[in-house]
Amino acid sequence: MAINTTISEVPIRERRLKALTGYSGSVKDLAARTSPGCSITNRERSFSQTSSCSSGCAQTLLSGILDAAVVNHAPVGCLGDSLYQNIAHHYGQFHRGWAYSNVNMVSTNMGESDTVFGGADRLRDGIREAYRRFSPKAIFVTTSCASGIIGDDVQGIIDELKGEIPIPVVPVHCEGFRTKVWATGFDAAFHAILGSIVKPPQRKNPERINIINFRGSARVYITELFGRIGLKPVFVVPFATVAELEGMSEAAATLTICGTLGSYLGTALEEKYGVPYVKSSPPHGSVGMDSWLTGLGRAVGKELEIEQLIRTEKQAVQGELAQIRARLSGITAVLGMGPGFSLSYLRVLDELGIKVLYGASWHYDQQYDHGAQPAITTEMALRDEDIPFSIGEQQNYEIANLLNELKPDLYFSRHPGSSVWAAKQGIVTVPVMDEYTAFGYHGLVNFGWRIVDALANRRFVTNLSRRVRLPYQDWWFEQNPYHFLAEEEAA
Ligand code: SF4
Numbered sequence: 344m345a346i347n348t349t350i351s352e353v354p355i356r357e358r359r360l361k362a363l364t365g366y367s368g369s370v371k372d373l374a375a376r377t378s379p380g381c382s383i384t385n386r387e388r389s390f391s392q393t394s395s396c397s398s399g400c401a402q403t404l405l406s407g408i409l410d411a412a413v414v415n416h417a418p419v420g421c422l423g424d425s426l427y428q429n430i431a432h433h434y435g436q437f438h439r440g441w442a443y444s445n446v447n448m449v450s451t452n453m454g455e456s457d458t459v460f461g462g463a464d465r466l467r468d469g470i471r472e473a474y475r476r477f478s479p480k481a482i483f484v485t486t487s488c489a490s491g492i493i494g495d496d497v498q499g500i501i502d503e504l505k506g507e508i509p510i511p512v513v514p515v516h517c518e519g520f521r522t523k524v525w526a527t528g529f530d531a532a533f534h535a536i537l538g539s540i541v542k543p544p545q546r547k548n549p550e551r552i553n554i555i556n557f558r559g560s561a562r563v564y565i566t567e568l569f570g571r572i573g574l575k576p577v578f579v580v581p582f583a584t585v586a587e588l589e590g591m592s593e594a595a596a597t598l599t600i601c602g603t604l605g606s607y608l609g610t611a612l613e614e615k616y617g618v619p620y621v622k623s624s625p626p627h628g629s630v631g632m633d634s635w636l637t638g639l640g641r642a643v644g645k646e647l648e649i650e651q652l653i654r655t656e657k658q659a660v661q662g663e664l665a666q667i668r669a670r671l672s673g674i675t676a677v678l679g680m681g682p683g684f685s686l687s688y689l690r691v692l693d694e695l696g697i698k699v700l701y702g703a704s705w706h707y708d709q710q711y712d713h714g715a716q717p718a719i720t721t722e723m724a725l726r727d728e729d730i731p732f733s734i735g736e737q738q739n740y741e742i743a744n745l746l747n748e749l750k751p752d753l754y755f756s757r758h759p760g761s762s763v764w765a766a767k768q769g770i771v772t773v774p775v776m777d778e779y780t781a782f783g784y785h786g787l788v789n790f791g792w793r794i795v796d797a798l799a800n801r802r803f804v805t806n807l808s809r810r811v812r813l814p815y816q817d818w819w820f821e822q823n824p825y826h827f828l829a830e831e832e833a834a
Contacts, residue, residue: 345712346611351498351514353534353607355522357385360606360708362524366734367825370686370702373732374724377709377716383831390827394736396519398485399424400528402448403557405483405515405535407432407581408588412447412479414469416462416497417487421519422450434777435558435582447477453489462490466500474508480585481511483535491518513539523736524706526603526681533608536580536588537615544593544616550575551590552639553597553612555605557581561779561786568656572648574639579608592616596642598635600778601625601683602717603708610712619643622711624719625683628691629657629664632783634718660784667791668696674798677749679703679742680757680775686719688755689730691781695791700749702732703742705758733825739764743815744824746770752798769808771797 356362365386366373376383398421405413406428415422425448432446451469453462466484473482484497497514504512517531552574554565559578569576577587577594591597596619597612599605609620623638625631633653640649674697678688685704692699710716723730735741739761746754746768754765754772762774773794775781781790 345714346607346614348534348537348611348615352516353527353530356524356527356530356706356708357522359530360710360712363707363709363734364523364736365828366707366732367828368732369729370689370720370732371724371729373707373734374716374720377707377720379716383709384833386828386831388735388738388827389829390740391736392738392740394523394738395525396421396424397522397525397528397531398487398517398519399427400525401485401515401517401532402528403428403431404529404532404580405485406446406448407435407558408481409582409584410479411481411483411585412449412473412477414466414473414482414484415448415450415487416466416469416484416490416495417450417453418489419450419452421487421489422448431558432581435560438558438560438562439582447473447479449473449476451490453487458489458493461493462495463500466490466495466497467504470501470504470508470512474510479510481513481540482508483513483515483532485515486518488518488520491516491520511539525736526706529604530607532580533611537608537611540585540588541591541612541616542589544590546593547595548590548593549595549643551594552576552643553591553594553609553618554578555580555597555599555601555608557600557604557778559779560777561782564782564785568652572645572652574643574645592618594618596621596639598639599625600782601681602711602719603681603683606708606711606713613713620713622713622715622718624717624722625687626783627684627687627781628694628787629660629784630690630694631687631719632656634722635783656784660788663788664694664791667788667795670795671696671791671798674698674753674794675700675749675751676753676755677701677703677742677746677751678755679705679737679761680755681705682707682717684757684775686717686723688775688781689723690719691787691790692755694787695794697753697794699730700751701745702730703745704732704734705737707734735828737761740815740819741824743768743813744820744822747820748824753794764813766804767807767811767813769804771801771804773797 619642621638626635756762
C-alpha cells in the first residue's frame, strides 16, 4: 500500500509525486522525461512572485462540508482566503437554490506574543468557540506557518479537550512553508478526513458513486445521467455532510473531476476499502468524457449501458459542435491552469478548432498516488502535433512575457489572478472557474459558444489595455519568459 493514513502529516507532493514547479519545454518532452525509467529534475527560479498556499486548498474543501467547522490556528491574515471560500460557498448554494449562509470558520488570531510564548490558549478558545457558535459534527484544525514554526502541540491540545468536545476534532497539517505545491493542501484535508471521519463499510452500496469535486454545479445533470443506468452520485467533499463522508468506503467506485484534486482520496479509498478509483483522463470535452464514462463502466461492470449512454449524448451535440468549430477555426490561444486542467484543456481547445500556441501548468505531478503517469499526459503525448509547455507556480510575469511575445487571440486561465493581467494586455480572456466548464459533450458546446461570445466583444480589453500601465519595463519583455529559470541540475 502506498498511502498510510495513520501518520500525522501527509508527505508533500514534491516528495510523494515528484511534483515539479519549474520546467520549460513541450508536452511530448515532458511526457517522455517523466515516463518510468526516465528522469527530470526541477528547475529553480532566481526570482519568484507571490504564489498560493496549501492551507487555502485545504480550507477550500473543509469549509464546504455542510455540518463541520474549521479553526485556523494562525495569524488572522492566513484566513484572507476565506473571502474566496465564502464566495465559492455562495456559488454552490446558488446552484442548489439555497439561501446564502457563510462558511463555518474561525481564526485563532495568533499575535506576536503567541509566537514567543505559544498559542495553546488561543487554540483551546478557538475550538471551544467553533463548537459553541456552529454546533458542528466535526471540527478541523488547520495549521499555519506560525503555529508550525513555533511547534504548538495541536494534537496534544485536541486530546486535552476530548472530554469536553464530544465530536471528532481533527488536525490538518497544511503549513504553507512546507511545499511550493499548493495542491498538497487538498491531500492534507483528505488525509484528515480519511484518518478520522471515513468509517469502514457496514455494507457495500452498488449504486453509490463518489464524485470528488468542488461546488458541483453539474450535479443535476450527472444525477440524471447516472440515474439512467442505476447509479447514484454522491458529491464530495464540499456540500457533503459528515455522515456522507463517513460512508465513502461503501461506494461502488470513485470518480474525480480532476486528477490533481482526487489522486490522494481516490487512491486511498481503493487501497484501504477496495473502492475502485477511475484513473481516466478528466471529463473535459468529448474525448475526456468518453474516457471518464468508459472507466466508470469498467469499474462497475456496466460497459454496455455506458456505451449506449455515450452514443446518445454525443449524437445530440454533433451539429452544434460543427458550427462552433467553423466559427473558431484559425483562432489562436495560450492557456495557464493547474495540472489537472492544463493538459486536458489543450485537448478541449483542439476539439473546438482553436490552435493552442502555448500551455502553462501551475505545477506538475510526475505520477499520481496510484503510481502511474497521469493518463492525460500519456494521451496528449501520442498526438502528432507537439505543443510548447511550461511549469511554474502561477508566475504571472512569465505569462505576461509569453502573451506579449505570442499575441494570441485568447487566453484561458483557471485562476483569476492570472486572467486579470492578460485582459490588461488587451487579450480576450476566458477564465475557467467552475470545475464543470466544458464538462462532457454538452459542456463542450456551451463552452464553445461562450468563447464565440467573448471574441465578439474585444472592445473591453482593447480599451482596458490602452488605459492601464503594466508594472513591467520594456527590459522584461525583451527577455526570454524563462530568464529566471535556472538550468536543470544533473539527476
Ligand atoms: S500558512 Fe504561511 S504561507 Fe499560508 S497564508 Fe499563512 S503565512 Fe502565508
